[in-house]
Every structure is written in structure tokens, then in C-alpha cells.
Amino acid sequence: MSKPILVVGAGPAGLAASHALAAVGQPVVLVEKERTLGGAPILSGYAKLVPSGEWAKDAIGAMVQRVEASERIDVRRATRITAFDGSPGAFSASLSDGSQVEVGAAILATGFTHFDSINKPEWGFGLFPDVVTTTQIEQMISSGKGVRCPSDGRKPKRVAVLLCVGSRDRQIGREWCSKICCTVSANIAMEIREELPDCHVYIYYMDIRTFGLYEDRFYWRSQEEFKVKYVKARIAEVTSDGERLVLKGEDTLVKRPITIPFDLVVHAIGMDPSTENPGIAEVFGVALEEHGHIARASTYRDMSATSRPGVLVAGAATGPETIDDSIAQGQAAAMAALSAAGIALRAAG
Amino acid sequence: MPIHEKSLIRPENLTTHDKLEIDGVDVSGHWSTFIESRVLTDYNEALQDEVQALPGGEAVHRCWQCGSCTNACTVNAINPDFNPRYWIYLIRLGMEQELLRDKDIVWQCVSCNKCTHVCPRDVNPEGVMKALAHWLELKGHTARSPSTEFDEEFASQVFETGKIEESRVIRGFFRRTGQPLMQDWLIAMTRRMLRHVPVKLLLAMGLQGLLRPSTRSWGAARGAIRDYVARRERENRRALGLDAAAHQGD
Numbered sequence: 001m002s003k004p005i006l007v008v009g010a011g012p013a014g015l016a017a018s019h020a021l022a023a024v025g026q027p028v029v030l031v032e033k034e035r036t037l038g039g040a041p042i043l044s045g046y047a048k049l050v051p052s053g054e055w056a057k058d059a060i061g062a063m064v065q066r067v068e069a070s071e072r073i074d075v076r077r078a079t080r081i082t083a084f085d086g087s088p089g090a091f092s093a094s095l096s097d098g099s100q101v102e103v104g105a106a107i108l109a110t111g112f113t114h115f116d117s118i119n120k121p122e123w124g125f126g127l128f129p130d131v132v133t134t135t136q137i138e139q140m141i142s143s144g145k146g147v148r149c150p151s152d153g154r155k156p157k158r159v160a161v162l163l164c165v166g167s168r169d170r171q172i173g174r175e176w177c178s179k180i181c182c183t184v185s186a187n188i189a190m191e192i193r194e195e196l197p198d199c200h201v202y203i204y205y206m207d208i209r210t211f212g213l214y215e216d217r218f219y220w221r222s223q224e225e226f227k228v229k230y231v232k233a234r235i236a237e238v239t240s241d242g243e244r245l246v247l248k249g250e251d252t253l254v255k256r257p258i259t260i261p262f263d264l265v266v267h268a269i270g271m272d273p274s275t276e277n278p279g280i281a282e283v284f285g286v287a288l289e290e291h292g293h294i295a296r297a298s299t300y301r302d303m304s305a306t307s308r309p310g311v312l313v314a315g316a317a318t319g320p321e322t323i324d325d326s327i328a329q330g331q332a333a334a335m336a337a338l339s340a341a342g343i344a345l346r347a348a349g
Numbered sequence: 350m351p352i353h354e355k356s357l358i359r360p361e362n363l364t365t366h367d368k369l370e371i372d373g374v375d376v377s378g379h380w381s382t383f384i385e386s387r388v389l390t391d392y393n394e395a396l397q398d399e400v401q402a403l404p405g406g407e408a409v410h411r412c413w414q415c416g417s418c419t420n421a422c423t424v425n426a427i428n429p430d431f432n433p434r435y436w437i438y439l440i441r442l443g444m445e446q447e448l449l450r451d452k453d454i455v456w457q458c459v460s461c462n463k464c465t466h467v468c469p470r471d472v473n474p475e476g477v478m479k480a481l482a483h484w485l486e487l488k489g490h491t492a493r494s495p496s497t498e499f500d501e502e503f504a505s506q507v508f509e510t511g512k513i514e515e516s517r518v519i520r521g522f523f524r525r526t527g528q529p530l531m532q533d534w535l536i537a538m539t540r541r542m543l544r545h546v547p548v549k550l551l552l553a554m555g556l557q558g559l560l561r562p563s564t565r566s567w568g569a570a571r572g573a574i575r576d577y578v579a580r581r582e583r584e585n586r587r588a589l590g591l592d593a594a595a596h597q598g599d
Contacts, residue, residue, distance in 0.1 A: 158394075200394050208413075220411075220470075227397070227410045229441060253414060253438050254447060255357070257388045 004029045004074070005337045006093055006106040008081060008280075011039020012323045013315025014109030015063040016330030017337070022072040026338060029093075029101050030067065031076045033276075037064045039111055040316075041323060047141035048191070049323060050183050051217060056142065060323075084284050088310030089342045104341025105310045107333045108294055109326075110280055112316040115166025115174070115269040123162060123267060124238030130156075130245055131238055131265045133165075134181065137188050147192050147199075149264050155196055156263035160247055161185045161203045162235050167270035167320075168206065176291055178270030179320040182209045185268045186218040186228065193226040202229045202262075204249070233258065238265055271320040284311050293319045304329065304336040312336050358384055393443035395590070400440050402588030403483050404581075405476025412437045418464035418474040424457050431457055433464055433474045436481060448481075452490050456482045487589050498525040508574050511564030514557055 007018045010032035018028045034043060038060045041049065046056035067073050076095060083094040084106065091103045117125035117133055124131040129151040140147050149156050163185060167178040182205070189201040208230065210219040222228040235249040244261040251258050273292035274280070281288050287307035289295040294317045297305040304312040314333035315326035362385040369381045400406040412434075419425050419434040431454055439448040455478060464474035485491045502521040506513045523530055543551065564570075586592065 200392075202392075219413075223413065224411050230413065231442060232414070251389065251442075253435070254389070254444065256447070259388050259390055260392060 002026065002343045003089070003102050003104040003341065005334075005341060006031065006081075006091070006101065006103040007109060008106065009033075009039065009109035009111055009315075009317070010037040010064070010067070010075070011109060011111045011315065011326070012041065012060060012063065013111070013317070013321075013326040013330035013333070014039070014107070015060075015067050016327040017107045017109060017314055017334040018067050018073050018330075019063070019070070020331045020334035021337065022067075022070040024338070026072065026334075026343065028070075028073045029076065029103060030073050031079050031081060031095065033078065033080050035078050037067065037075070037077070040114070044114065044135050045139040045142045046135075047138045048187070050180065050187050051214060051324075063327075081283055084311075088340050091310060104343060105312065105337040106284065107304075107330070107337050108280065108284065108286070108306065108311065108313045108317050109315050109330060109333070110274050110276060110294070110317045112271040112273065112320070113275045115178075115272050117165055117267045117269060119172055120165055120169075120267075122237050123165065123235065124240075124245065124265065125267055128238065128240055128245055128265075130263065131267065133267045133269045134161075134184055134188060135269065137192075137266055141188075141191055141195075146195055147264070154263070156192075156199055158262050159189075159192055159199060159201045159264045159266060160235075160245075160260075160262045161189060161201065161266045161268055162238075163203065163205045163208075163268045164234070165267035165269050166272065174270060174272070174291075176270075176320060177209060179209070179211075180322055181268040181270060183211075183214040183218045185266075186210060186214075186222040188266070189228040190218075190222050190226045193228065200229065201226075202231055202260075204231050204233050204235050204247070206232070206234055271316060274317065277317075284308065286311055286313070289319075291319070293317065302336065304333040310340045312340065357387065359387075362387070389444060389447070393445045396443040396445055396448075397441055399589050400477070400480050400484050403480035403487075403585055405473060405478075406440075406480030406484075407476070408470075408472050409437055409440055409477050409480075411470040412441060412472045413470060414438055415469060417467045417469060418472070421463040421467040423459055423461045423463060428454065428457065430454055433458075433478060437472065437474065437477055440477070440481065449485075449490060452485050455485060456491070458482070483585070484589065487585060487591060495522075495526050498522060501525075508571060508578070509563075510561060511567040511570060514561060516554075516558050517561070 004027035005021050007014050007028055007030045010030055014030065018030045021028045036042060041056040041060045048054065049056050049059055052059065068075065080096040081093050082096055084091060086092050089104050091106060093101050093103055095101065114135055117123065130149045132150065137147060147156065148154065163181060166174050167176060167181065185203055189203060192199055192201050208219055231251060232253050233249045233251045235247050237248040239246050239248065241261065244263060245265050247260050247262055249258055277288055277292055277294060285308050287295045294313045295307060296303065296313065296318055297307050304314060306313050312333040314329035315321055364383045364385065365379055366377065366381040368377050397410060400409055414434060416434045419432050422431065422433060424431040436448060436451065436455065458475065458478035460475055462475045468474060499522050502525060503513060503518055506518060520530060
């Protein structure tokens, strides 16, 4: 029997990679730092996923169950990798539980960290209770409690979603687009309009990047069916008049300053590199790219490869990524891991 | 010292007091000039719904501000202030005061529909211009003009008989606008007609004016049109939060 493949992280990419390997008969050691499997969609309590509209607990939950039910996958919860040595086909990993595993290759599916809005103090997060993040809105929806103002539990009459919070912002060193926040915001806006038809939702944008098939299903649909309003303005400041929040900025299409009152302000937070990445880079000996994500060695020929042979990467560990693409990359990395570990599948029959 | 962004200062936002004294200092005249804030402080969320309730305005919420309508616009090529893209944005966000600044040019739309054909989102900008002009009128932002009187006289005759009779239109128009019937240009025109138009045709015209015949079987159509117009007017006024009493066009 060949040495197992080490998969680090049990989010969508790690779950997909583990399942793909197990499905072809390959043993896997799946190491997850949290007690719960499922990654960001489960740990952060996402509601309905883009683009399927399936609830995260059902969609990702099914992936978790599949992995948990597999005899070939050795799941280690609340565990980290402390050392990783060797070469392709013969790596040795030390785990925080004191054990040691011999593996043929490793897949880093270590994901991302949500941007912390505290780093944009001018937008009021942490200062005003009714300034929340998209993640908090997801939790309000997934918990079944509905979208309410945290300050007094009232139903908001007017909601502002601020895009690019922690993205496309050189001032705070986030020079990337987080790719998914526009679509997630359009989705959230539609969910709010559905739950609270009297509530007006405004999305403040610099550009709308609902790429590919998200364009009509999310951007157009939010306008055409749900009458969500899009305002071209990057908000300068979120303050309060004592009763409601007040957005200050410039409406660039009208070329006039605006100070508009709102009940609830939502930060469409971006995807930061995982805060664990410096440690991961040191333990696994892999390079990070300029923004701090795990660097890919090749875009095309070996798209799962990192700078270290035999160590592969998948999903949002490489940069902002969607759930479905993370799953595809997890499967691609599984195939690459078999090849890197020198494992040839036996002929069927 | 130069005033930066001077173009942003609107004349109506400048206030000057001819006589003003502050703390014993005379600041009469331009010394007391203040520039009022340009800041927009709220959205009128009813505006989009109101325009959408009027025929033509239904799809205004689809707009994503690409500007194709304004680029295609016949009137914009002559008058750069005529900007459908901009007005659609103001309607969508409920920037009523900003919109009212342009109330006297909205009606210049010539309904060529180039905007409608070029719009990637099926907004029907030409319809929006119509709905907007209608909205301005219903809300009382547009003063009644002689052309309003002419239109209403013209329409009332069409509703009544299914056709118009020119001399009646002119007489009705003069009556509505308080003008005398005997006007030099009209007398001159009538004289020339008497001299140059064939007698047979003159007799036919005179007969039409006296008998005022309707289009054949007009009675049913007249009733249906009257009902429709009255219902539409009622619905429009209700959508705009105006009193339900139908505005009588005839």
C-alpha cells in the first residue's frame, strides 16, 4: 500500500482533494486546525451559497459527511503540522498531537482569512453596532433570525452595502480584488429585499465585478427583479447623527457630495491571505507571492504546484477564490499529488 | 487667488444680503455672500416608483448607467445638457431637486427612439423621457403653456369626433388662450385661401365646419377612449399620491 497523501485544511478544496484521492483508493491524512470540518462556509455560518442557492450547511455539509464516512481518510481535528521534511514520495510530517506521519505528497488547502473591518476605521465598524460585515449578514440569514439592526433589533428600512472593504486598497496593502464580494453582495441584497420588501438596499461601488455567469443571475437580477440600487461612490466616512448612521461620500455620477442616513451599513469584506501563511511557508518551505498568498510555481503546466516539489496548493490559499473553483482545484491537486508521490494507479480489472 | 472648482458653484446657491450687519460690522452687499452647501442629504425613495407607474417609465430600474442612450441621443448632439442617462440615474436614486433643475429641457425629447434601440438593458429611455415629462406635469412643476392648451383642444376634438376640423381647433385654441378671433395673420390667410382654393373645396370645408361629422360609428370608440383616458388619469394621479379626482383634459 502506498504512503498516504497529506491534506492540510478541511474546507471545500481540502474536502474535495481528500474525497478525490479516497475515491481512487488512495489513503489520506486530513489535518484540520479547527474541531469542525467544512472551512469558512461552515465555520463562518454562510447562508445560501453563490451561485447554486443551496444552503452552506447542506452543500458543504454533504462534502464533510462524505469525507467523514470514508475509511481511507484519517481525519485529525484541532491539529496542526509542526514540521515537514523529506522529498517527494518520502515526506515526514510532525503533528501537534505528537504523532508523526509518513506521506508521499502534501496538499495545502489552507484557505484565507476574512478581512477585519477594524482596519478601515473610517467606515465605522466596531464604533457603531449597526455597521456589520457580509459575514454577519450571512449569519443573520443562516440562523433564521433575519436581517436586523444589532443596536435595537429593529428591521432596517434602508441598508447600504459598501463594496471593496479590504480589497483594491493600496492604503492598507490590499491590492487585489477579492473576486466574489460583488456577487455575494448582490445576493445578500436580494435576500434582504425578499425578507424585508419595504427595505431599500443601496450598493456603493467602484466597479461591479460579477464575472461570468454571475452577471445576469446576480447583478442584473438584483436590479431588475429586486430593484436594488447601485450608486457609484466610494464612501469616505460612516458617522452617526445620534439616531441613524450617516454615509458621507461623493456620488461621482452626479458630482456632488452626499450625506445619506442609513439604518444598517454592511461591509462587503474581502479575502485576506490566511494569517497562518507565514507559519505555513516556514514549516512547508514554500514561497509566498507578493501579497502573502501561497505562490503557485506555474500557472499552466503544473497549476497545483508550489515552489517545493511534492507540496501542492489548492483553493483560496492561492488568492481570492470561489467555492466551486476551490473544489475544482482540490480535485486537480489530488491528481497532481498522486503524480508527485510517484503513485501509479493499478489497471482496472 | 483663484477659486478652485468655481464651475461647481451654482448661481442659485449664492446668497447675498443687501443690508446686513454682523456684530456691528456692516457686511452689506457682496461682503455677505454665502455659498450654500452642495451636499445631497437624502434620497426620495418614492420617485422611482412614481415614474415607473407612468406609461413608458416601467423599466427605469434596469439602468446600469452605461450612457448608450445619451451617446445615441439626437437632442444631446445639439444640447449637451439634454442627458437621459443622467436623469435616469436621478430618478433611480430619488434625487428630486437635482432633477427639477432640468425640468425645462426634459420635454425636448423628439422620440426618435435611437436610445431605445441601443439600450443594452431594455430600459426604454424614450419611454422614460415621456414618463418623466408626464411626472413633471402632474406634479405641477411644468407651467401650463399655450402648447398645452393647443394639445388639449386638439385631443378633445379627436376624442369627440374621431377627427379634427382645423377652423374649430383654431377657434377653440384662441378661446382657451383668450386671444381674439380676428387676427391679422388669420385674416390674411383666409383672404388668400378664398382667392386661391377651388370653390368646391371651400364649400366642402365650410360644410365640415358647420356639420362637424364624426368618423363612422364613432360613438362606441368615443366612450371607450373617454373611459380609458379617465381611468389612466385616475391611476396616474393615485400613483403619484395626488388627489383621485380625475384631471379633465376636455
